[in-house]
Amino acid sequence: MIKKHEILLVEDDVLVLKTVEKLLNGSGYNVTAARNGEEALKVIKDKHFDLIISDIRMPGLDGIQTIERLKQVEQRPTPVILITGYASEEAPIDAVKLGVVDYILKPFNNEELLESVRRALEEKSTVDPEFHFLVKKARHIIDDYYAHHEHEIFENEEEKQFLSTLNNIVFALERKAIGKNVPQKK
Numbered sequence: 468m469i470k471k472h473e474i475l476l477v478e479d480d481v482l483v484l485k486t487v488e489k490l491l492n493g494s495g496y497n498v499t500a501a502r503n504g505e506e507a508l509k510v511i512k513d514k515h516f517d518l519i520i521s522d523i524r525m526p527g528l529d530g531i532q533t534i535e536r537l538k539q540v541e542q543r544p545t546p547v548i549l550i551t552g553y554a555s556e557e558a559p560i561d562a563v564k565l566g567v568v569d570y571i572l573k574p575f576n577n578e579e580l581l582e583s584v585r586r587a588l589e590e591k592s593t594v595d596p597e598f599h600f601l602v603k604k605a606r607h608i609i610d611d612y613y614a615h616h617e618h619e620i621f622e623n624e625e626e627k628q629f630l631s632t633l634n635n636i637v638f639a640l641e642r643k644a645i646g647k648n649v650p651q652k653k
Contacts, residue, residue: 471497472588473514477507477521477533478550483573487520490577491584504528504536511537516545518587523551523558531561538565544600546587550575563641564606602640609634 474496478484484500491498499514501507503525519537523530534547549562552573562570568590569583609630613620620627 471495472517473497473499474584475499475501475507475510475516475519475521477501477504477519477525477530479503479522479525483522487580490580494581494584496584504530504533507533508536508540511540518546518548518584520548520550520584523549524553531558531565534565534567546590548580548583548587550580563638566603566641602637605637606641609637 474491476484476488476491476498478487478500479502481502484502488498488500499510499516501510504521504527507519507521508528519534521530521533525533528536530549530551534549537545544566546568547565548569548571549558549567550571550573551558559570568587571580571583613630620630
């Protein structure tokens with residue numbers, strides 16, 4: 468018997484939740500539904516998922532915050548697809564930093580979502596988790612350095628240029644890790 472992929476679906480809109488859950492179940496996936504970020508955090512403690520699909524704009528923990536927390540507790544990297552009806556300029560950049568594999572705008576058609584799910588699960592089996600870990604670590608080091616040395620960076624042109632180049636390299640690796648072109652933060 469072939470094992471069905473386990474998908475965690477996090478969506479606060481009940482109509483969207485039920486529609487996507489029915490679509491995915493009907494396509495051969497096992498879906499666990501969570502109506503908000505807090506519920507998703509409880510569910511993931513007891514079960515490993517092959518894929519997480521989350522809305523971004525939700526009450527309480529939004530999708531970005533939920534994924535950040537889920538990644539802190541998960542035992543191994545899990546691909547994430549974010550869906551939203553309210554695109555912001557920052558959300559795709561935050562998504563890249565989290566290693567999100569796709570970012571889909573609502574309304575989406577069923578085939579678009581199913582293709583994204585198929586690709587994410589396919590890539591999961593071929594992506595080196597160590598690569599994601601190293602890219603994430605490099606991003607964290609750069610962001611941490613910027614946060615703690617902002618004044619020194621501002622006054623030293625060579626250091627500013629070096630960090631800008633390093634930031635661009637890590638950003639390129641982040642884009643490569645998810646296979647998408649996402650606008651760089653200015």
